[in-house]
Amino acid sequence: MKVKIIDPNHPCFGKELEGGIIYFDIYHRGGRPDLYEVSTPEGKRYRLLTDQIDADHYEAQEVNEEIERLGANVGDTVMVIRSGSGGSKAGFDWNVPHVITRIDGSGHVEFDDTAAWGFRPDVTVITRGEAAKI
Numbered sequence: 467m468k469v470k471i472i473d474p475n476h477p478c479f480g481k482e483l484e485g486g487i488i489y490f491d492i493y494h495r496g497g498r499p500d501l502y503e504v505s506t507p508e509g510k511r512y513r514l515l516t517d518q519i520d521a522d523h524y525e526a527q528e529v530n531e532e533i534e535r536l537g538a539n540v541g542d543t544v545m546v547i548r549s550g551s552g553g554s555k556a557g558f559d560w561n562v563p564h565v566i567t568r569i570d571g572s573g574h575v576e577f578d579d580t581a582a583w584g585f586r587p588d589v590t591v592i593t594r595g596e597a598a599k600i
Contacts, residue, residue, distance in 0.1 A: 467527045468483065469514070528572070540566050541565065542592075542593065573585055
């Protein structure tokens with residue numbers, strides 16, 4: 467993946483380099499800086515914290531990878547073939563179509579405005595939502 471460096475004091479400021487996240491605290495992701503490592507074309511490696519990179523740009527790449535793996539996007543109506551680890555509210559029926567309402571870069575997918583959720587589920591698309599039509 468690509469990491470955009472936004473720290474004006476870093477020697478690679480403004481560059482987009484190959485790299486990725488190498489450590490994050492699953493219990494505090496987003497609340498504490500995560501650790502990233504990048505490599506320059508010359509082979510030099512740098513370690514950076516979340517506040518030194520464009521975290522939204524990185525997260526968008528993670529989400530896009532998960533959308534590609536899933537074969538579906540937010541707004542799509544799907545049949546859930548395998549939910550992955552997760553859960554649902556009382557009365558949720560996994561055997562009928564549901565709308566994907568959120569996908570995050572770690573692989574968590576929410577259905578029907580948090581009525582159910584799963585980690586890297588498998589789905590079959592019934593109809594494409596508005597996001598796919600843009």
